Amino acid sequence: MPLVKRNIEPRHLCHTVLPRAIKNELECVTNVSLANVIRQLSSLSKYAEDLFGELFNEAHSFSFRVNSLQERVDRLSISVTQLDPKEEELSLQDITMRKAFRSSTIQDQQLFARQSLPIPLQETFDLCEQPPPLNILTPYRDDGKEGLKFYTNPSYFFDLWREKMLQDTEDKRKEKRKQKLQDPRMYDQVYRYLDLPGQVRGNERTLETEKIPRAPHDRKKEWQKLALGAELAEDDSEEALKHREANGSAAYHDRSGAPNYLDGMDGPFSLAALPYSQMNELLNRPGDRMYTRPHDPPPPPPMHHLGDINPPSMISSSSGFSDSRPQSPAQTHGFNSNTPPPPPPPLPPPPPPLPSMSGFGPRGTPPPPIPPLPVQQQPPAIPPPPAPLQIAPGVLHPAPPPVAPPLHVSSPARLQQVLDRGPTPGQSDETVLPPPPPPPPLPFPGVRSSSPCPPGPPAVPSFLSGAMASPLSHSGGKKHSASLPPISDARSVLLEAIRKGIQLRKVEEQREQEAAKHERVGNDVATILSRRIAVEYSDSEDESEFDEGDWME
């Protein structure tokens, strides 16, 4: 049944009760009818005025648009006539630097809301009976909801739809992340060397909330594992699973995550090397930056992989290294931190190994000052490392090229120390390394960081100090300087963090999600829908860009 917009008021002309004391009833009826006709005419004129007013408002808005369009056309015509014969400079910079054209797509929204109700219909609506005044009970409610909402809520369905849309966007985002992790492109970087399909599940979790609480937990477990010694082989496989599930996708996006599942990878490889790698991983996790791998001989091919892929270099490097040796996690971990220098890595590997090997000799002097500083980070780790470290030098020497990749990694604290010392010994070291381009020096710091653990491999630190002073001081210094104090604090709070970590994570996750949802989105249907559609149909590149942004941070 069509809804009548404007109702002429006196519906029936002569359906009235006549007064009794009238002689000429017909005349009375006529007069009453004429009076009602006049009232009908008045309501008709009122509705006609309203009708024309609506039409006028629309036409008025169009006139504004037409005028603005006219101005734009005039300006365009002028600029076009000026443009024709003139320069058509198209520098390459212009092509890349110019903002992309974005058309302003204004969508009509909230078309049938209460505010857009026409006036006559609003008047008709006002004639209706009001709902019972349940809102006076609102102050007495505990949950803070309005009393009337339980009786009648006009925005109920819209709220329902909005929540559903937001939830769908979140689900799609998570699915995209999972798909991305399982992507063949990630496969090259991660799985080829790791060869552990089981890890995909672990990495599917969301990264954001689980980074910080997990770090101390892993470290403590790592130290416990190191202390256990012979039980490492068994525990590693278990822990690898746990780490994977705990850190989830953090492994891909956070350096701290990567070592976790790399540890799992390393487990089966070697017992002796494991503690060192784990220790390195632990050490590196707080700073999460540079790994020092003087001993680890990752094969050169992994380096190529690392060089090829920048943002995934973290994972790829780890994968490549884990494939090769026990300490690969540390290497890859450290390597991952060097996302800026990934392109150079393929080139540096050949030169750095040679100088690094030669540098082992002069390293003897720098190591003594260095060990005291790293000791803060690895008090428990020192006993086990010496054993693998003794092996490492032997492994290193025969395979100098692999040394280069691990050199990229160095613990942040060590980096800081190295940087502090960098200027002084660096000069002498640089003489040993004649042509170290900035990327190659990066590996050296990693080597240096490992040196504190094993007093054995001495040569690298000197190189590292010099190398680090030059390239790393500007890049790594900022982040790594902060890692020194937090490391000791994190240890002291480790147990508490482990206990609270799980609970905190869940609560924070929920709170973050809810707060984020409600803050971001108002009643804007277009943004909600567009966000959801973007998540659903966007290319993986968009997500990868987003994720790469996280990595770069």
Add this chain to the structure above:
Amino acid sequence: MAGQDDPVQREIHQDWANREYIEVITSSIKKIADFLNSFDMSCRSRLATLNEKLTALERRIEYIEARVTKGETLT
């Protein structure tokens, strides 16, 4: 015939005349109402067409402006 039952007949005749008069008026009111409704509908449809044309023009002008002008650089 004109003098039959003068008062009643006259009244009835008068009543019929009045009713016809009122009927004319009310039918005119209905015609006015119909005219207003149809005018409103046609006006809205024309304004909608005009709106579409304006929107298309605006998009084209925006595109041409983007093509012709130098544009902003990302920095």
